[in-house]
Amino acid sequence: MHILLTNDDGILAPGIRALWQELAQIARITVVAPDSEKSASSQAITVHHPIWVDKHPIDSQNISAWRVGGTPTDCVKVALESLLTHDLPDVIVSGINQGSNLGTDVLYSGTVSAAIEGALHGLPAIAMSLDSWQACDFSPAAKAARRIVETMVDKKLPPNTLLNVNVPALPENQLKDLMITKLGVRSYENTFERRLDPRGRTYYWMSGHVSETENDPDSDITAVKNGKISVTPIHFDLTNYGIMKLLEKWEL
16 A cells, blocks of 8 residues: 655654654555645645755655645645656545644645645545644554554545544543544634834734634534544535525526
């Protein structure tokens, strides 16, 4: 088996290192990841300047790696359409992100967007995130990724679908089992601090925190809060089929 790894925290992030150390036990690994952190880049691609790609040294015969001066989506595009055209991966795994990607976070997440790009290319893809912004142990999440990859390859994921996986930041012996979930709703209370640069120009620095929202018991947010590993199937057809007939009546 051949697995392509990417992320949005950068190729030096501990989450992706934990992934390749675990998954190299079951597969040949290719890492194509950003050269620096590209969090919250969503599905952005680089079109206004070159995308630099360099080999990245990794001390393992079973792993090859490139660092990319671009977004997570760039990484997957470059990998599948240039670097690996004659050796396509069987699975794409994006992560392990430091911080969860729950509910509506998936619309902004570079981690999830990289997996979406894999699914757009017709490959089974997984986005892995750990629910902690602090220094933490990624090995339980990496083991969960291995378990899901092995099962997904055996059972076959339907086309145009990816799995968004969020793992609570708990010791392995405290983690509850996997739960199949739907996307919940997560909102933020953002603040924009107004500042001046040395030349007197105005700029804003955005910050904020999660605003607690009530979610259904089968949502990803509730599952992680209860110590369960959340697995949410996602597809990228955003059509709201339920109101198509209504719009037809508008006689636009």
